[in-house]
Amino acid sequence: MHLDPFELHQPATVDEALCIYRDHAGDADYLAGGTDLLPNYKMHLNLRRHLIALGGIPELGGIALGRLGSMTRLADLEGSGPVAGAYPGVAEAVAEVATPLVRASGTVGGNLMLETRCFFFNQSRFWRASLGYCLKAEGAVCHVVPQKEKCYATFSGDLAPALAVLDAEVEVATDRGRTRIPLIDLYDLRGDGIRRHTLPPSAIVVAVHLPPIARQRLGTYRKLRIRPAFDFPELGVAVAVRFEGSSVAELRVAVGGLETAPRRFDELTDPLAGQQLTEERIRELAGAITRSVRPVYNTFLPPDYRRRMTGVFVRRALVDLAPASSAAA
Amino acid sequence: MSRDRPLELTVNDQPVESAAPEERILLDFLREDLELVGTKRGCDLGTCGCCTVWVDGRPTLSCLTLAHLVKGRSVTTIEGLAPPTRLTALQRAFVEHGATQCGFCTPGFIMTASALLRDHPHPSRPQILRVIGGNLCRCTGYTKIIEAIEAVAREST
Numbered sequence: 001m002h003l004d005p006f007e008l009h010q011p012a013t014v015d016e017a018l019c020i021y022r023d024h025a026g027d028a029d030y031l032a033g034g035t036d037l038l039p040n041y042k043m044h045l046n047l048r049r050h051l052i053a054l055g056g057i058p059e060l061g062g063i064a065l066g067r068l069g070s071m072t073r074l075a076d077l078e079g080s081g082p083v084a085g086a087y088p089g090v091a092e093a094v095a096e097v098a099t100p101l102v103r104a105s106g107t108v109g110g111n112l113m114l115e116t117r118c119f120f121f122n123q124s125r126f127w128r129a130s131l132g133y134c135l136k137a138e139g140a141v142c143h144v145v146p147q148k149e150k151c152y153a154t155f156s157g158d159l160a161p162a163l164a165v166l167d168a169e170v171e172v173a174t175d176r177g178r179t180r181i182p183l184i185d186l187y188d189l190r191g192d193g194i195r196r197h198t199l200p201p202s203a204i205v206v207a208v209h210l211p212p213i214a215r216q217r218l219g220t221y222r223k224l225r226i227r228p229a230f231d232f233p234e235l236g237v238a239v240a241v242r243f244e245g246s247s248v249a250e251l252r253v254a255v256g257g258l259e260t261a262p263r264r265f266d267e268l269t270d271p272l273a274g275q276q277l278t279e280e281r282i283r284e285l286a287g288a289i290t291r292s293v294r295p296v297y298n299t300f301l302p303p304d305y306r307r308r309m310t311g312v313f314v315r316r317a318l319v320d321l322a323p324a325s326s327a328a329a
Numbered sequence: 330m331s332r333d334r335p336l337e338l339t340v341n342d343q344p345v346e347s348a349a350p351e352e353r354i355l356l357d358f359l360r361e362d363l364e365l366v367g368t369k370r371g372c373d374l375g376t377c378g379c380c381t382v383w384v385d386g387r388p389t390l391s392c393l394t395l396a397h398l399v400k401g402r403s404v405t406t407i408e409g410l411a412p413p414t415r416l417t418a419l420q421r422a423f424v425e426h427g428a429t430q431c432g433f434c435t436p437g438f439i440m441t442a443s444a445l446l447r448d449h450p451h452p453s454r455p456q457i458l459r460v461i462g463g464n465l466c467r468c469t470g471y472t473k474i475i476e477a478i479e480a481v482a483r484e485s486t
Binding site: 002228 | 374375376381390393394
């Protein structure tokens, strides 16, 4: 498939990239690894006439304990022993993204900013035209939950939940300067679902920052999908926990692949601080999370199965991470 | 109006001076502009790995790479692995093990597996399975492909 014509910009600095975006606001996209954007362009999904490639900006690179440049290739993160060793949940998540060939090009920032996905969106223009398109691209109605206000496309990045449970922050460059926000605040379930993040359209994710405490947490990432390669998550569960003795110091659980945004369940996990992670508490937490998520039928597996597997994955992850004394069956 | 922009790069160790529109995909540039049709267009969406080439030695999906973003870099295609009348050890092993049936996925597998064997001359079977996870074959069931890769790994010193 040939791509429709666009102008390719290759800025050397973040400020230059922001400036180019400003000149073409509304008609430009940033290009990171291209493994999500270019397939969407080939499907004629929300085309823009200006592509701003971020690969030539040195500041966006670099991988170190505590800082992942947004243009870090997923394969480089996977292959970085010290970083992967310090954040085992992130290492598991990155190794499960798509395929080695996609990870050779795909980036950390691109995975965080991944376009949301849906049966009715990720289709050829011909296919979509037959249904009068959809709310997310060129149409006025959502075909998953028929109405005209909210798009239900699924957030399908693997890294966001794995980084969110480590209390990662993202450094963001906008026209008004630099800010740092909690990574989980990139996403908002209450949005219209069409926009996949909460940042201004011109914003550039510069880097992910991980606090020192992240290195003291045990972590894991569990991914539900049909094939063990390529598939986007039908469900992704990330758990990170730090114990003091046999009690929980902090516990974080986040999910992706279920709704329009990844979610962290601090309101359910914070009360567990200072407690033993008993089998009963694990079961209660898994049940509460299962009751709270609302997947819809727009991926391969039925939503009720994905919802119930959420509890199963949360329980298995916590049983595996808990000290033998507290979660012993 | 021509929108072509000059594009210089190295392809199979030869300098190439060409021009292409800014939206040109590397796969199309190789197949249509340079007539290097050994690199195959499978899904065209990054799923199948048929279009795998090396960019600076690293296996890369040419269907999801913009030609202008590899400007000045070194691209290796299946045509560049051995002289026209010769086969590499891995290509020979594919023939001997019947790892090629319809043959459409073969260039992609060869590019992926050759890079693996170059970097890890004695990969384990799980390592092989993992690395070829981005290449799809609908004929062989993969067994013969894996055996061909393992045969080369056994023979290498």
